[in-house]
Amino acid sequence: MSTYSRQQEAVGSLETLAELRTTLNSVMALESHTSLDNGGYEFRGRLTVDSGEAFDHIYDRFTALGYTPVLFRHDGQEIVVAQRGVVKPKAANPRTNIILLILTIISTLFVGAVLYAPSPDVQQELLLDPLSIFTRNAPLLLNGLPYALTLLGILGIHEMGHYVFARKHKAAVTLPYFIPMPLGLGTMGAVILLRSPIKNRRQLFDIGVAGPLAGLAVAIPLLLVGLATSPVEFVSRPLPGSQEGNSILYLLLKYLVHGQILPSNGYDVILNAIAFPAWFGLFITSLNLLPIGSLDGGHVTYAMYGRRQWRIARAAWMLMLIAGGAMLLLRTELGLNVWLLWAILVQLFGVMHPPPLDDITPLDLRRRALGIFTLFLLFILIVPIPFS
Numbered sequence: 001m002s003t004y005s006r007q008q009e010a011v012g013s014l015e016t017l018a019e020l021r022t023t024l025n026s027v028m029a030l031e032s033h034t035s036l037d038n039g040g041y042e043f044r045g046r047l048t049v050d051s052g053e054a055f056d057h058i059y060d061r062f063t064a065l066g067y068t069p070v071l072f073r074h075d076g077q078e079i080v081v082a083q084r085g086v087v088k089p090k091a092a093n094p095r096t097n098i099i100l101l102i103l104t105i106i107s108t109l110f111v112g113a114v115l116y117a118p119s120p121d122v123q124q125e126l127l128l129d130p131l132s133i134f135t136r137n138a139p140l141l142l143n144g145l146p147y148a149l150t151l152l153g154i155l156g157i158h159e160m161g162h163y164v165f166a167r168k169h170k171a172a173v174t175l176p177y178f179i180p181m182p183l184g185l186g187t188m189g190a191v192i193l194l195r196s197p198i199k200n201r202r203q204l205f206d207i208g209v210a211g212p213l214a215g216l217a218v219a220i221p222l223l224l225v226g227l228a229t230s231p232v233e234f235v236s237r238p239l240p241g242s243q244e245g246n247s248i249l250y251l252l253l254k255y256l257v258h259g260q261i262l263p264s265n266g267y268d269v270i271l272n273a274i275a276f277p278a279w280f281g282l283f284i285t286s287l288n289l290l291p292i293g294s295l296d297g298g299h300v301t302y303a304m305y306g307r308r309q310w311r312i313a314r315a316a317w318m319l320m321l322i323a324g325g326a327m328l329l330l331r332t333e334l335g336l337n338v339w340l341l342w343a344i345l346v347q348l349f350g351v352m353h354p355p356p357l358d359d360i361t362p363l364d365l366r367r368r369a370l371g372i373f374t375l376f377l378l379f380i381l382i383v384p385i386p387f388s
Contacts, residue, residue, distance in 0.1 A: 016065055017041060020082055023061040027054035028078065039084040040067065047078045052361040055200065059357070068197065072359040089172040089195035097175045104178035104187050108151055111186030112144025113137075116273045130182065146273040148186070150226070152178070154219045154281035155190045161214030162192050162207055169203045172196035185280065200358035201303040205367050208299025209374055212285050216377070219281035220253070226275025227257040235268045244271065244279055245383040247286065286381035287342060289374065292316050293350045297378060302353040303363055304371045310352040317343060317351050323384070338386045 017033075020041060024030055030045040047054050055071050058080060062069040067082040110126075110133055117123035117140065126133060126140070133140060159176035166173035172195040179188040198204045243263075254262045254269060262268050271279060291301035292313045302309040324340025363371065 016067075019065055020062065020067065023058060024080060027057050028080070031077070036081075041082045043080045043082070044077050047360075050361075051078075051358065052200065052202075055358040055361060059199065068357065070355075070357050070359070072355065078360065087172075087196050092174050092195070094175055097177055100178045100180065101176075103180040104152065104190075105148060107180040107182045108148035108186035109133075109141050109144040110182060111184070112147025112273060113140045114144075115276075116143045116147065118143070143273070147277055150222055150274050151185070151187065151277035151280065154215050154222070154278065155187070155284075157218045158211045158215030158281075158285070159190045159192050161210035161212075165206045165210040166192070166194065169199070169206060171198065171203065171207065185277075189284065198356040200356050200361050201306070201363055202361070202367065204299050204356050205303035205363055205371065208296050208303065209370060212289055212296050212374070212377070215281060215285055219278050219285065220249075222274055223250075223253060223278035223282065224257060226272055226278050227254060227269060230269050230272045230275045232258055232260075232262065232267055232269050234266050235263070235270070236266075243268075243388045244276070244283075245385045245387060247282065247383045248380040250279060250282060250383075282381055283383055283386060286378060286383060287338075289378040289381065290316055290320075290342075290346075291375075291378075292346050293353055295346070297374075298353040300371050300374050302355075304368060306359065307355070313351045313353065317346060320346075327385070 017035075021030065021033065021043070024043055024045070027049050028043070028045045028047050030043060032044045034042045036042060049057075051071065055069070058069045058071070062082055063086045066086060067084055068086050070081040070083060072079055072081075110130065113133055114123055114126050117126060122137075122140070126137060155178070156176060163173055163175065174193045174195065176190045176192050178190045180186070181188050194207075198207070251261065254260075258269060260267075269275070288295050289297040289300075291297045291309065298309065298313065301312055305312065320339045320343040324337050324343055327337050327339060
């Protein structure tokens with residue numbers, strides 16, 4: 001780079017710094033600034049207006065200058081970091097979403113057909129020759145339809161809750177990605193991907209809480225329908241890992257429908273193709289509501305408590321490890337140690353939730369009340385022993 005070019009760049013940097021300072025002076029009593037090695041700046045001082053109003057003002061002007069602002073508090077000072085660069089996501093191509101959805105519909109139809117086959121012999125035939133479901137055993141796909149519609153309906157509504165509120169807050173977001181799996185439940189779930197930073201705790205809360213509430217609004221009525229159409233029978237000792245566990249809510253719903261605590265005295269409800277995926281919808285919602293990392297519960301608790309969520313998350317992760325260890329020691333007949341598996345997965349993806357850009361502006365009273373209700377939902381949905 002020539003001397004002239006370097007001089008021009010220096011002049012441009014000084015002009016940009018002056019514009020950033022001018023923007024901050026209207027909402028903040030500046031005390032100092034520091035140039036960062038990555039080309040950004042750190043400003044310290046005290047906000048003179050409401051933090052939410054200040055951040056909106058800062059965000060619009062900083063991004064116009066090619067900087068992304070981050071607002072947080074440290075040692076009694078408000079700090080604004082101007083990070084060089086602005087995320088500008090390109091339009092997403094829905095082709096992948098559509099292909100994955102089609103594959104997931106096929107895999108859940110197949111699993112539903114196997115689980116609810118008319119006889120053990122037919123079930124064995126489908127497992128030995130899966131492709132026969134599309135040829136001589138094609139009519140059996142109808143057996144899997146209630147299972148597939150229930151499971152994908154709950155998962156889809158859950159993710160669309162996130163999607164709708166992300167769009168409402170003008171956050172860049174993908175359509176749901178369904179994950180097919182020809183074994184097990186037929187799917188590993190669905191996810192949406194945020195493609196722009198979360199601006200503030202209110203946005204974080206709304207996007208995080210919308211999914212589980214939307215999913216539960218569908219799952220609970222479907223579970224009631226499924227329980228009402230599922231018989232209560234005497235059950236001999238079930239195969240290890242085949243007995244679904246009780247949560248407080250599930251126990252109450254079974255009592256509401258059948259008038260007795262189940263399982264009891266060898267009797268239990270035999271879940272049909274609607275009741276079982278609806279139960280699983282409640283179970284996976286409880287896992288998502290754990291106050292860890294970027295799970296829905298992590299979004300909600302970070303929005304409510306800020307960086308104190310990190311201590312909550314570490315404590316919840318330790319409890320999962322303890323629960324997983326106890327299941328290993330005391331219940332060796334279980335086929336799947338859900339708590340140990342989940343503890344490993346959340347450790348891989350991160351236990352602590354990343355902060356939003358505005359890490360100061362608190363939730364309003366209405367959102368705090370809804371957040372407390374959501375934590376109550378976790379309490380009544382959690383299944384201590386998911387399978388036995």
